[in-house]
Amino acid sequence: MKILPNRRRTMPTDGIAHLVRLDRHEPSSPGTSVDGATHDATSVSPGLPVERAVRPVATLHPMPSQSNGRAAHFADPADIEWMVGEGALAPFRVFRAFDYSVSLLFHAKELKYYVALYQDGTPWRALRVNDLDAAQGIFHQFELQAMRLADGQTRRVQLEAQNEQLMKIIAQSEAQAEQLRKALQRSANQEQAVTSRQHQVHREVAQLEAQRVAAQAQLNKVSRQIHQLDLAAHDGVPHLTNR
Known part of the structure; x- marks a missing residue:
């Protein structure tokens, strides 16, 4: 018949239960196990029954x-x-x-x-x-x-912050690109307006120049007519001689 060791529960003042193995044939003194290793000193409270385990209690190791x-x-x-x-x-x-x-x-x-x-x-x-x-x-x-x-959480927080910063930079870059596109579109529209205006001015200048040339030709023609008429008017007038 197998002899099972006894198990005695001690109640220290801190409320934490400790298990101390007792040999059936040799009593053990408080604070010392059967193998001679020193443990925390404990005392058995009076009136507490000795519990008998159904199976051997495993030795508590540090x-x-x-x-x-x-x-x-x-x-x-x-x-x-x-x-x-x-x-x-x-x-x-x-x-x-x-x-x-x-x-x-x-x-x-x-x-x-x-x-x-x-x-x-x-x-x-x-x-x-x-x-x-x-x-x-x-x-x-x-x-x-x-x-x-916490390495995983550390990396997660870092990646979340980096991704958030990248998304912010992307949003800023997209806004800047959109602003540049609008500026370029305004500049192109303005360039087209200026070019169109220049062409119109050139056409107006050409028209005015043509009108000036025609007016100058008309003026020259009228001037010649006046000169001829003046000559004709003076043909019947006797010349006066000076004395």
Whole structure:
């Protein structure tokens, strides 16, 4: 018959449940697991029954992320959201990239630091460490991750702005081209009007010149007639001699 390990639920003061494995034959002291690894010290509340699992409980391992050799432990994003709502966490640093944000939070009562990655304002991933340097290292990792996740949105916003600017430039260029077309059309119409006017003036000048030539010829003819008449009038008049 297979012997199943017992599972004891402990209730720390921060409201986050921790699971501690107990060996059936060897008792474990508070804060130490059967393999000798040190965990956060917890105590069993009096009167709480010991729950027996139907199947073995998986060993809880620290999160693989580390900063300066210090292990970072998993934190439940729901607990982070609850503690933020209760005002138990003070924000030390905040980074935001479109729909993604990263917060470095400090729990003063526990002297612990939480780093949470948010998506649309909801905690998505969270880690817990015991010192600020490690928390800042994790914050930097989450910050890079948030920037990578927001790359698509960054590119989209840039392309939208570029396309909007190009459409504006195209509209301005089309308006300028239309203005130039109208100016050229006005200039062509004016050129045609000037040319037509010049032709009319030339025709009028030619007509006037023809009229002048005809009038001059008429005047010359009349002048000759007058001269001939004058000569004829003087033929019958005796010449007077001077004494």
